[in-house]
Amino acid sequence: xxKTPEPKRTISLKPCDGDVIEVSPMIAKQMQTIxxxxxxxxxxxxxxxxxxxxxxxxxxxxxxxxxxxxxNSKAVADNVKESTKKFDExxxxxxxxxKLKELLHAANYLNVKEVxxxxxxxxxxxxxxxxxxxxxxFFGVVNDYSVxxxxxxxxxxxxxxxxVEED
Amino acid sequence: MATDIxxxxxxxxxxxxxxxxxxFLVQCECVSKGFMHxxxxxxxxxxxxxxxxxxxxxxxxxVASDVIMLSFHLEGPPILLLPSPKKRYAVxxxxxxxxxxxxxxxxxxxxxxxxxxxxxxLNKKRINIPVSPYLVRLGCYAVGFVHTTDGRxxxxxxxxxxxxxxxxxxxxxxxxxxxxxxxxIPLLVVDLNDLGYLPQxxxxxxxxxxxxxxGSSSILEYDPxxxxxxxxIPYPEGTDYFRVQSRGHFGHSCGSLRMADIDPDGIARVxxxxxxxxxxxxxxxxxxxxxxxxxxxxxxxHPYSDNILYMHDFDESEGIMMYNTNTMEFTxxxxxxxxxxxxxxxxxxxxxxxxxxxIVDSGFEHLKANNSILF
Numbered sequence: 001x002x003k004t005p006e007p008k009r010t011i012s013l014k015p016c017d018g019d020v021i022e023v024s025p026m027i028a029k030q031m032q033t034i035x036x037x038x039x040x041x042x043x044x045x046x047x048x049x050x051x052x053x054x055x056x057x058x059x060x061x062x063x064x065x066x067x068x069x070x071x072n073s074k075a076v077a078d079n080v081k082e083s084t085k086k087f088d089e090x091x092x093x094x095x096x097x098x099k100l101k102e103l104l105h106a107a108n109y110l111n112v113k114e115v116x117x118x119x120x121x122x123x124x125x126x127x128x129x130x131x132x133x134x135x136x137x138f139f140g141v142v143n144d145y146s147v148x149x150x151x152x153x154x155x156x157x158x159x160x161x162x163x164v165e166e167d
Numbered sequence: 168m169a170t171d172i173x174x175x176x177x178x179x180x181x182x183x184x185x186x187x188x189x190x191f192l193v194q195c196e197c198v199s200k201g202f203m204h205x206x207x208x209x210x211x212x213x214x215x216x217x218x219x220x221x222x223x224x225x226x227x228x229x230v231a232s233d234v235i236m237l238s239f240h241l242e243g244p245p246i247l248l249l250p251s252p253k254k255r256y257a258v259x260x261x262x263x264x265x266x267x268x269x270x271x272x273x274x275x276x277x278x279x280x281x282x283x284x285x286x287x288x289l290n291k292k293r294i295n296i297p298v299s300p301y302l303v304r305l306g307c308y309a310v311g312f313v314h315t316t317d318g319r320x321x322x323x324x325x326x327x328x329x330x331x332x333x334x335x336x337x338x339x340x341x342x343x344x345x346x347x348x349x350x351x352i353p354l355l356v357v358d359l360n361d362l363g364y365l366p367q368x369x370x371x372x373x374x375x376x377x378x379x380x381x382g383s384s385s386i387l388e389y390d391p392x393x394x395x396x397x398x399x400i401p402y403p404e405g406t407d408y409f410r411v412q413s414r415g416h417f418g419h420s421c422g423s424l425r426m427a428d429i430d431p432d433g434i435a436r437v438x439x440x441x442x443x444x445x446x447x448x449x450x451x452x453x454x455x456x457x458x459x460x461x462x463x464x465x466x467x468x469h470p471y472s473d474n475i476l477y478m479h480d481f482d483e484s485e486g487i488m489m490y491n492t493n494t495m496e497f498t499x500x501x502x503x504x505x506x507x508x509x510x511x512x513x514x515x516x517x518x519x520x521x522x523x524x525x526i527v528d529s530g531f532e533h534l535k536a537n538n539s540i541l542f
Contacts, residue, residue, distance in 0.1 A: 101175075108179050116182065124186035132197045139175060141199045153197050160193035 011038065012049040018057030020049055027067050032111035052110070059106035063115050066091060070114060092122050097138060100126075131164070177205045185215050264312030264322075266373035271312035271322065279308070283322055296322055299340045299349040308340075311371040311378040313391055320344045321391035323378060325354070327365040341391055354389065354397055362387055362399055363408070374419050381417060383408050388443070402426070403438040403446035413464075420468035425449075427465045427476065435465060435476070437492075449473070450492050463488065 010022035011034065028034045037043055037050050052060065069087050095103060104123065107115040127135050136143055143150070154161055175183075184192060184206060192215070196203045205211060263283075264271035274282040281302065285294040302324075309327035314320040322342040339354040356362055363383030371380040371387075379400075380387040384407075388398040402408060406428045411417055415428030415435075424440040434453055438446040469475035474492045489498045 104175075104179065108176070120179075120182045121186050123183045127183075128187045128191045132194055135195060135198050135202075139180075139198070141201065143198070144200050145197070150197055153203075157193045157196070160190050164194065 013060060014049050014051045015055050015057040015060045016053050021057065021060055023064055026071065027064060030067055030112050030114060033109065054109045055106045059103050062103055063107060063110065063112060066115050066118065067112070088118070180205050181211050181214065263310050264370050264373065266312050266314040269314045269320065285320065296342055299324065301340045301349060301351040309365045309369060309371065309380055311373065311380065311391065313373045313376055313378055315376060323389065323391050325365060325380065352395060354395055356397060356399065372417060372419065372424070374424055379424065381408055381412065400444060416465040416467060418468050421473055425468050429465065452492055455495065
């Protein structure tokens with residue numbers, strides 16, 4: 001195969017509520033869902049626009065930001081740890097609970113592992129050591145136990161609830 | 168947007184839950200039936216277990232001579248492993264120490280100091296330890312084992328037994344995992360009279376990288392990762408080796424060393440070691456009159472609760488009782504017939520079955536699945 005493939009510039013992604021966003025193939029590659037589009041025979045990089053009906057422009061740009069930052073910082077030396085941490089903190093600071101959950105869905109839909117891992121950890125950090133009520137509220141889950149059933153679980157696992165304050 | 172933001176798929180929820188500490192995970196079972204389902208599924212157990220296993224090791228505590236309690240370092244309830252009272256097995260190995268989730272087995276009598284191996288019940292890997300070249304014929308040893316979270320370990324043999332009078336200097340045989348060799352070093356006991364002799368066949372406590380050997384007059388604290396460092400700690404005032412050894416317990420709970428005894432009047436006392444030298448009396452427990460506690464033994468402390476003592480009778484025929492010093496109530500630990508698996512303690516169940524499988528697989532049948540309990 002002497003012929004070198006045409007250098008591919010960008011992949012066009014169309015979020016549900018905004019204009020097309022161009023991303024580098026490097027970034028697109030990390031989104032499994034996009035990757036499967038690209039691998040499809042009918043995909044023509046220069047013309048095809050990939051529609052993303054489940055992802056907003058805000059979410060898409062957040063995800064791209066994250067990937068961009070982390071793929072760049074990886075290339076640099078180890079001492080970027082601090083700044084990476086700072087970036088991650090800033091990244092989360094801008095997200096309210098609902099936004100965080102939405103972004104989690106978007107990352108899940110795009111199947112971008114690095115962001116998904118990061119967000120799952122963020123949610124885990126957020127909910128842990130909060131009350132059961134907080135968890136219900138956070139996930140919008142309705143308690144479908146009867147009072148007795150819940151009491152029963154709490155009794156069975158009394159050790160886990162020791163010293164836990166209910167709000 | 169079509170998807171309801173609150174409608175997380177179970178897989179996504181599990182991705183989050185797999186990252187939370189075990190104690191909180193158990194609390195999350197209360198959130199809803201959906202949460203319970205997500206947490207209880209077998210695939211989640213495996214996922215949680217394999218992920219969190221690496222972030223903190225398990226602890227093993229001896230409750231009685233042949234009962235091991237297993238618990239995670241900072242999370243979760245303990246598990247008791249009991250041998251069958253009916254069957255006696257042709258035991259091909261004896262548990263003679265545990266640290267950081269690893270178990271030290273001996274292929275023959277442990278106090279002879281001959282052939283040991285270290286067993287990781289989680290990945291079933293076995294590390295054989297060569298026979299020490301410094302063994303003395305007819306020697307008797309107290310055997311210590313410390314394993315660190317970064318994978319280094321020491322096996323320590325100190326001459327022991329009544330026939331070994333107190334000396335200024337003990338010859339300590341120490342196996343160094345990094346170099347895979349034994350070394351023979353002198354251990355200077357500064358305050359000789361205080362130690363007494365080291366009884367053989369007692370497993371020292373491994374705690375925070377150090378070993379604590381119960382001597383007949385004091386406790387010998389030895390850091391096998393540092394050359395020749397040792398320290399002598401007296402017993403708490405009002406008790407002694409024999410009392411602690413007969414019906415009390417020396418172990419740890421809530422991140423500190425604890426000692427308990429039961430005095431001749433049937434009153435139990437629990438001390439905590441503070442600043443490495445001072446025993447602070449934590450509890451004085453007068454058991455209710457009508458309880459069988461006057462005949463019971465303190466088997467173990469709860470690793471994370473100040474107020475719980477595990478107690479058993481002489482031959483454990485009555486099972487294990489849990490005594491809460493706050494409520495002053497005894498709770499029977501469920502009977503050990505059949506596999507009793509409680510909802511929620513999934514990680515431990517899976518760790519538990521892993522452990523048992525490992526043990527059964529390798530021929531250590533004295534810890535059998537259907538004769539064990541967990542709670």
